[in-house]
Amino acid sequence: MSGLMAGKVALVTGAGGGIGRGIALAMAAAGARVVVNDLGVSMSGEGGDSGPAQRVVEEIRAAGGEAVANTDSVSTWAGANAIVQCALDNFGRIDAVVNNAGNLRDRMFFKMNEEEWRSVIDVHLNGTFFVSRAAANYFKDQESGAYVHMTSTSGLIGNLGQANYSAAKLGIAALSKSIALDMQRFNVRSNCIAPFAWSRMTSSIPAETPEEKARVAKLQKMEAGKIGPVAVYLASPAASEVNGQIFAVRANEIILMSQPRPVRSVHMSEGWTPESVGEVAMPAMRSSFFKLERSPDVISWDPI
Structure with missing residues (x-):
């Protein structure tokens, strides 16, 4: 097959449905051989079924592509290494890792329990690190490779009832930057996508108030398959100058997101006291304070 990923091997986690499925299909259409990883569990982590991953594999094969299903967990070191080994065993190499696997345990911070915190951190943040690390030595040795990680505006900007998810997703953005810095000498790149799309995860968003219903109606217009082209490009050699x-x-909209940089500074030659911080520093910087906004408050326009 021809395309931006011709001759490459791509590993896509959480690819049994939604955004991950769209990315896996797009990778195959671009010429990649694909490892379709998915546990096949419910959003609450129950069950386990090879069916979702295998169905995507069958779609790829029916279109003339090559793919293999994998049901190992991203949330353990051993599972992540097994996913990468699956690529090596079946296709002899690995060229791109798309960290898409995810779960949700939405709860207001003051009600969130330990299991709800740990389960989301384990899949999103630990899973992204584990799978990325499992591929790192192969990327390093072949002096090529690309990571595409799924972050979220829930972490980059903020959202209600998602302290676990937001912390994990902002952590993924920082992890991606560290990977980009550490691996650039080996010609390995790392970038993030914050996807807006209607999927199994977003279908759990409450839709009780008129405002919530309007937000869900907007999300339902955003197809999961729209993320695939950007993921393919970032994973491909065509994006050799795009990193971090x-x-x-x-x-149909692609937004380059800002990253934290200094906004204002104040200096006191004799040093600061708690009182002068309150009397001088805070008033001087107050006009540049960020509002306590949520993701839909900042990205509030209709999808294009």
Whole structure:
């Protein structure tokens, strides 16, 4: 097959449905041989079924591509290494890792329990690290490779009832930057996508108030398959000059997201006291304070 990923091997986690499925299909259409990883569990982590991953594999094969299903867990070191080994055993190499696997345990911070915190951190943040680390030595040795990680505006900007998810997703953005810095000498790149798309995860968003219903109606217009083209490009050699960046993708719109940089500073030659901080520093910087906004408050326009 021809395309931006011709001759490459791509590993996509959480690829049994939604955004991951769209990315796996797009990778195959671009010429990649694909490892379709998915546990096949419910959003609460129950069950386990090879069916979702295998169905995507069958879609790829029916279109003339090559793919293999994998049901190992990203949330353990052993599982992550087994996923990468699956690529090596079946296709002899690995060229791109798309860290898409995810779960949700939404709860207001003051009600969130330990299991709800740990389960989300384990899949999103630990899973992204484990799978990325499992591929790192192969990328390093072949002096090529690309990571595409899924972050979220829930972490980059903020959201209600998602302290676990937001912390994990902002952590992924920082992890991606560290990977980009550490691996650039080996010609390995790392970038993030913050996807806006209607999927199994977003279908759990409450839709009780008029505002919530309007937000869900907007999300339902954003197809999961729209994320695939950006993921393919970032994973491909065509994106050789793109590294350490964060892109939001919503419908037909691609947004380059800002990253934290100094905004203002104040200096006191004799040093600061708690009182002078309150009397001088805070008033001087107050006009540049960020509002306590949520993701839909900041990215509030209709999808294009």
